[in-house]
Amino acid sequence: RIFGGLILDIKRKAPYFWSDFRDAFSLQCLASFLFLYCACMSPVITFGGLLGEATEGRISAIESLFGASMTGIAYSLFGGQPLTILGSTGPVLVFEKILFKFCKEYGLSYLSLRASIGLWTATLCIILVATDASSLVCYITRFTEEAFASLICIIFIYEALEKLFELSEAEACRLCAQGNSLSTDGINNVVWSRILAECKSLHGEYVGRACGHEHPYVPDVLFWSVILFFSTVTMSATLKQFKTSRYFPTKVRSIVSDFAVFLTILCMVLIDYAIGIPSPKLQVPSVFKQPTRDDRGWFVTPLGPNPWWTVIAAIIPALLCTILIFMDQQITAVIINRKEHKLKKGCGYHLDLLMVAVMLGVCSIMGLPWFVAATVLSITHVNSLKLESECSAPGEQPKFLGIREQRVTGLMIFVLMGSSVFMTSILKFIPMPVLYGVFLYMGASSLKGIQLFDRIRLFWMPAKHQPDFIYLRHVPLRKVHLFTIIQMSCLGLLWIIKVSRAAIVFPMMVLALVFVRKLMDLLFTKRELSWLD
Numbered sequence: 001r002i003f004g005g006l007i008l009d010i011k012r013k014a015p016y017f018w019s020d021f022r023d024a025f026s027l028q029c030l031a032s033f034l035f036l037y038c039a040c041m042s043p044v045i046t047f048g049g050l051l052g053e054a055t056e057g058r059i060s061a062i063e064s065l066f067g068a069s070m071t072g073i074a075y076s077l078f079g080g081q082p083l084t085i086l087g088s089t090g091p092v093l094v095f096e097k098i099l100f101k102f103c104k105e106y107g108l109s110y111l112s113l114r115a116s117i118g119l120w121t122a123t124l125c126i127i128l129v130a131t132d133a134s135s136l137v138c139y140i141t142r143f144t145e146e147a148f149a150s151l152i153c154i155i156f157i158y159e160a161l162e163k164l165f166e167l168s169e170a171e172a173c174r175l176c177a178q179g180n181s182l183s184t185d186g187i188n189n190v191v192w193s194r195i196l197a198e199c200k201s202l203h204g205e206y207v208g209r210a211c212g213h214e215h216p217y218v219p220d221v222l223f224w225s226v227i228l229f230f231s232t233v234t235m236s237a238t239l240k241q242f243k244t245s246r247y248f249p250t251k252v253r254s255i256v257s258d259f260a261v262f263l264t265i266l267c268m269v270l271i272d273y274a275i276g277i278p279s280p281k282l283q284v285p286s287v288f289k290q291p292t293r294d295d296r297g298w299f300v301t302p303l304g305p306n307p308w309w310t311v312i313a314a315i316i317p318a319l320l321c322t323i324l325i326f327m328d329q330q331i332t333a334v335i336i337n338r339k340e341h342k343l344k345k346g347c348g349y350h351l352d353l354l355m356v357a358v359m360l361g362v363c364s365i366m367g368l369p370w371f372v373a374a375t376v377l378s379i380t381h382v383n384s385l386k387l388e389s390e391c392s393a394p395g396e397q398p399k400f401l402g403i404r405e406q407r408v409t410g411l412m413i414f415v416l417m418g419s420s421v422f423m424t425s426i427l428k429f430i431p432m433p434v435l436y437g438v439f440l441y442m443g444a445s446s447l448k449g450i451q452l453f454d455r456i457r458l459f460w461m462p463a464k465h466q467p468d469f470i471y472l473r474h475v476p477l478r479k480v481h482l483f484t485i486i487q488m489s490c491l492g493l494l495w496i497i498k499v500s501r502a503a504i505v506f507p508m509m510v511l512a513l514v515f516v517r518k519l520m521d522l523l524f525t526k527r528e529l530s531w532l533d
Contacts (some may be wrong), residue, residue, distance in 0.1 A: 005132040009080050009348040016345045016405075020082065024408030031258040032384035033409045037416050038265055039442060040085065040377060041427070042282060042435045044068045044417065047088035051369060054097045058111055059369055064088070065420060067368030071359040072414025079355045080348015082407040083336055085381050086356075087374030091324050094503045096369075099317070111367050112304030116311045118364020119302055120318030125325060125357035133326075134349035140334045142533045143520070144513040146452045147491045148331050151498065152375040153450075156443030160436045167225050167280065167433070224277045225433040228268055232437025233444075235264040240445075243388075243398065250390055258384075261438060268434045279431040300367045325372050327507040329356055332373035336382055340449070342402040379446040381409065452491075455484040471531040479524060483532050490516060 048064025068086070076082050099117070103110040128134065239260035243253045256263070272279055302311055330349060337347040352373075360370050385405075388398035420427060447453055458466060458480065466472060471480065490513055497509050520529065 002130050003350075005135060005350040006129055006354060009351040012346045013080055013348050013351065020345075020405065020407040023404060024406040026404060027255060028258045028385060028404060029406065029409050031255075031260075031262055032381065033412045033416075034259070035261040035265075035384060036085065036377065036381055036409065037413045038262070038430070038435065039380065039438055040068075040087065040413055041417060041420060042432070042439075043087060043374075043377075045282070047093065047369065051093065051096060054093070055100045055110060058100075059096075059367060063368045065417060067363050067366075068371055069414045069418030070368070071363060071371045072417065073411060074359050075352075075355050076407050076410035076414060078351075080351030081333055081336055082410050083378065083382050083385070083403065083405065084333060084352065084373045085377040085410060085413070086371040087377050088369060089324075089328055089372060089374070091328075091503055091506050092370055092372070095317075095321065095324070108310065109304040109306050111300045112302060112306050113310055113314060115300045115304075115364045115367070116302040116306075116314035117318045117321060118370065119361055120315045121321040121325060122357045122361030122364065124318060124322040125353055125360070128322070128326060129350050129354045129357065132350065134330060134353055137330050137334050137349055139514050139517075140331055141517055142451065143487060143517045144510070145331055145335050145338070146450050147487055147494060147513055148510055149335050149375055149379065150447065150450055150452055150491055151494045153379075153443045153446045154495070155498065156376045156439055156446070160440035160443065163436045163439075164226065164229050164433065168222055221277060221279055224272075224275070225279050225431070228272060228279060228431055228433040229437045229440075232264055232268055232434045233441050235267065236261050236438070236441045237445075239263060254390075261441065265430070265434055265438065268431065268437075269429050272431050272434070273429060279433060281428050282430040282432060282435065298366050300365060302365075323511065324507040325356060325360065325370075326353070327510050328372045328375075329353060331510065332375045332378050335375065336378055341382060342400070343405060344402065345405045376442055376446050380442045383445065385409070452484065452487055455480060456488070458484075474531045475528045479528055480532065482523065483520075486516070486520065 044064050045061050048059070048061035051064065052058075052060030068088075072086050075084075075086055096114075099114060100110050102108075103113055240257055242260070243257035245253060247253070248256075302314075329352060333347065333349055333352055337343060356372055362368075363370055382403055385403050387401040387404055389401060390398070454467070454469065458472075458477070463477070494506070494509055494513075497503065498506050517533070524532070
């Protein structure tokens, strides 16, 4: 029946609604919220900046912050799986660039045509909800979800390192002293303190970026950024493992482990401030009163100055957007809802898609960016809320009990994100290399537990040294290797498409993985696939 799946989702989730708030009273939730707030802020602002460049300021950082906050709050309150974190995606940015270029070439209003496409996309997504299309997620198996999740994690790691390398362009390493003239003592004795002291003694004036009364130019920003980056990764990983150390009581070890990333960020900010080297900082818009451009408001009419037929023609690109939104949202939801996480409050695929569709329509009318489930942020959110048994002896590995399922962490992340414009005096002290280090840590830690990488290690491992994986007992090793090679080939193809100009068809290729998985029935028996997939 129409909306049958949605009704079942609401009935399944409604009894847990109030417990979703009560269950959040824990230091672990506070740690998760503080960590992920810092992790979510930078991508949203960066995405807004890139969108601003691509659209000549029609949608920029202000709109990105507002849209992320509004969409995230609504989804956290009423979504079917509140553990999912919404964010921006690469294919959406590619689509926005293509659409703006098309509108500019043919003299159409970009925001109006985008609003039409967004409303059609929202309508098509609601139709998918009405027809229970989300039930098709049963065809998204471990083969597809692991290839998708691995790719997103690898991209997170790659982009974190890429951002660090990009700093070398803005903050190139200087191997000589930058002065207008040298003293007779020789270049080896020319130091900043001497130049500044001489300037004062001659009653000179500080002019240019190489001088400053309190902050003279320091030529080692790049090296300091590299130190901050790798220190953040190392300290985060070390503190996260502190739970199994031999020092301090169990409660203290648990708190340190839960607050690992937040403590790391705090320490790095204090060290950076104490050292005083002008590393690049997080830039947050300080005004939240009006859109970036004066020639647009907070509401966009779908027709605007465009011809009437553009409203109808918008359904064509909307079909592509619908596939993009559906695949990104549902694959991430499948990863979050996997049985290994031992969730007790059930899933809500139809309700999730409905909330994304409704907010996508609202963002389209308001001229705000579109947001959908962010894979790495969602996996990190789940990992930060893991419940484990208390260790009775030092060094003993705790047992995984489940996930602390609640709505408050996601809600607070996006409430605080919307309030960020009032906290610029604090946020401006966070160095960007520290956030890049957090991204690398999130990408690397999210790879943990993905079976694909366990199987890749088997290629170089003699049989007698192989771990006791359950599938190795029931599937021949050559078949395990064949399954891994096919999955790695698909992952490589996805990577090529993702980083190329064809990135907009990326969701279509993810959909194609489902069909590749069906073809594997010709190479493997059902019994073998049941163990591997």
